[in-house]
Each structure stands twice: as C-alpha cells, then as structure tokens.
Amino acid sequence: MERILLGLILEFVGLHLLAQGQAVRRAARAFLSTAVRAEGEVIALLVSRVGVSQRPRPAHVYLPVLRFRTAEGTLVEARSPVGGNPAPAAKGDRVGVLYDPADPRDVRIDTVTGHGTTAGRLLTALGVAVLVAAVGVVVSGVW
Incomplete structure (x- = not known):
C-alpha cells in the first residue's frame, strides 16, 4: 500500500513537472517566433530568491536588466524574466x-539559455525521470 501511495505521489509530481516544462517550452517558442533582434547592454542584475531559505544561504537567480534600441529607434530598459545562477x-x-x-x-x-527553452527542456526531462521512478516504485517495489 505504501508503494502505491508513493508511486501516486511521484506520478503527480512527474506529471506536474512535465506540464510545466511543456508550458515553458511553448511560451519560449511563441516568443521566439515573433521576436526581433537588437544589440543591447546589461545595465543591472536583479537578484531573485528561489524556493525557501536554505542553509547556509538561499539560492538566487540573477535577472538581467537590459537597455537597447528598437528597430524604430526607441530606447528601452527592461528586465528579462529569464535569468540564471x-x-x-x-x-x-x-x-x-x-x-x-x-x-x-x-x-x-x-x-540558448536566455531564450527559456533550456529551462523547459530540463523541466520536461525531470518530469519524465520522476514518472519513470513512479513506475519503478509501483511495479518493482523499489524503495
């Protein structure tokens, strides 16, 4: 019974990760299909915490603030939603x-990492791995 419950929990987590990964990939592809390229400059890095506080310190993601000119010549300053550490x-x-x-x-x-497609691929792969683990738990009694 505990195996089945653990398998169900892992299945739920795996499906959630898989769905999130696909949503991130779709959003990145939609953005890339209409995006225009320009040259710009990183004018700042904003620090964003990830998850709950961890010891000795919480994890951070650095989000770039960019300055560039559009094709029409308008000066824009904006924060990218895609960052990294x-x-x-x-x-x-x-x-x-x-x-x-x-x-x-x-x-x-x-x-490649700035587009957001890499994050989508990683979430998708992690979701598949957790689903495989869920099957392993239920079928073979692992754990």
Whole structure:
C-alpha cells in the first residue's frame, strides 16, 4: 500500500513537472517566433530568491536588466524574466537582445539559455525521470 501511495505521489509530481516544462517550452517558442533582434547592454542584475531559505544561504537567480534600441529607434530598459545562477551576463556586457515588437519590454538575452527553452527542456526531462521512478516504485517495489 505504501508503494502505491508513493508511486501516486511521484506520478503527480512527474506529471506536474512535465506540464510545466511543456508550458515553458511553448511560451519560449511563441516568443521566439515573433521576436526581433537588437544589440543591447546589461545595465543591472536583479537578484531573485528561489524556493525557501536554505542553509547556509538561499539560492538566487540573477535577472538581467537590459537597455537597447528598437528597430524604430526607441530606447528601452527592461528586465528579462529569464535569468540564471551564475548570472547570464555581467553588468556592462554588450549582448544580443530579443524583444517582442508588440511589447518591447518583453525581452530576453539572445543565447540558448536566455531564450527559456533550456529551462523547459530540463523541466520536461525531470518530469519524465520522476514518472519513470513512479513506475519503478509501483511495479518493482523499489524503495
């Protein structure tokens, strides 16, 4: 009975991770399908906490604030929703920027990890791994 309960919990977590991964990948692909490229500069790095406090210190994600000119010449400063640890770029770095022409404040650094597709792939892979573990727990009695 405990195996089945553990298997169900793992299945729920795996399906949730899989769904989140696919949602992140779809959003990243939608953004990339309309994004316009520009050259910009990282003008700041905002620190965002991830999860609950951990000892000796909580985990952080560094979100870049970018300054660039749109194709029309408008100067824009905006924070990317995609960051990392370590930071995806340092303050003062010149970077390629992708932005949504309908909303130029919707920006990403133009790198594989900056697009958000890598995070989606990782969540999807983790979801699949947890689902496989759930099957293993129920079928073979592992754990």
